[in-house]
Amino acid sequence: MKLNDLTFYDYFRSSASYRVRIALNLKGLQPETVEIVDLRTGAQSQSLYKSVEPSGLVPSFTFGGKTFGQSLALIEWLDAMYPSPRLIPADPLAALGVREVAHTIACDIHPLNNLRILKYITNTLGASADAKQEWYRHWICAGFDTLEALIAPHRNNGPFCLGADLSLADTCLVPQVYNARRFDVDLSPYPAICAVNAHCTSLPAFANAAPE
Numbered sequence: 269m270k271l272n273d274l275t276f277y278d279y280f281r282s283s284a285s286y287r288v289r290i291a292l293n294l295k296g297l298q299p300e301t302v303e304i305v306d307l308r309t310g311a312q313s314q315s316l317y318k319s320v321e322p323s324g325l326v327p328s329f330t331f332g333g334k335t336f337g338q339s340l341a342l343i344e345w346l347d348a349m350y351p352s353p354r355l356i357p358a359d360p361l362a363a364l365g366v367r368e369v370a371h372t373i374a375c376d377i378h379p380l381n382n383l384r385i386l387k388y389i390t391n392t393l394g395a396s397a398d399a400k401q402e403w404y405r406h407w408i409c410a411g412f413d414t415l416e417a418l419i420a421p422h423r424n425n426g427p428f429c430l431g432a433d434l435s436l437a438d439t440c441l442v443p444q445v446y447n448a449r450r451f452d453v454d455l456s457p458y459p460a461i462c463a464v465n466a467h468c469t470s471l472p473a474f475a476n477a478a479p480e
C-alpha cells in the first residue's frame with residue numbers, strides 16, 4: 269500500500285533508517301517519496317535537510333506539512349496506523365520485553381557509535397583510528413553482552429528475539445548486527461544474537477531492506 273503524501277528521508281547505510289525500511293517492508297507499505305540524505309557528503313548537516321529535520325539525523329517522515337524523526341517513534345506510529353503484522357504486542361508485559369531489547373540497541377548502543385560521535389572523538393578529541401575502532405567495538409560488545417542474556421532464554425520458543433513472534437526488537441537487532449560486522453566485531457560470544465540475525469535476514473522484508 270502506498271503512503272500518499274509521505275516522504276521518507278533515508279540513507280542506505282544508516283542503521284536507524286534500516287530499522288524503518290524493515291518495518292515498512294513487513295507491513296507492505298511504500299512511502300510516496302523517498303529522499304536520500306547522503307551522510308557521506310554531510311547532507312544531513314546542511315541547511316536543506318536541517319530546515320526539514322532540525323536534528324540533522326535520519327530517518328524522518330514528512331507528512332501533513334510536518335516532519336517527525338526518531339526511528340522507534342516512527343515504527344511505533346506505523347504499528348498503530350497499520351497493525352498487521354504487529355511489531356509491538358498488545359499485551360503490556362510482552363510489549364515491555366520487546367521495548368527492553370529495542371531500547372538496549374537504540375538507546376544504549378547506537379547513540380555512542382553514531383557518525384557524529386565518531387567524528388567528534390577523532391576530529392575534536394584527537395582519538396586515533398585504532399582508538400575509534402576500539403571505542404566502537406567496546407560499546408557494541410557491552411550492549412551485545414546484555415542482548416545475548418535477554419535473547420538466549422527465548423531461543424527454544426521460536427526464531428525471533430522474543431521467541432515465536434517477530435517484533436520491533438528484530439527490526440533493531442538486524443541493523444545493529446550489520447554495523448557490528450562492518451566494524452569486524454567478533455560475534456562468536458553471541459550465538460543467540462547470530463541465530464536470530466540469520467533467521468531474520470533470510471526473510472524477504474529484511475533482505476530487501478539491507479544496505480547492500
Ligand SMILES: N[C@@H](CCC(=O)N[C@@H](CS)C(=O)NCC(=O)O)C(=O)O
Nearest residue numbers: 282283284325326338339382383384
Ligand atoms: N535516535 C535516532 C538516531 C538517528 C541517527 O543517529 N541517525 C544517524 C544515522 S544511523 C545519523 O543521521 N547520523 C548523522 C550524523 O551523525 O551526522 C533514531 O533512532 O532515529
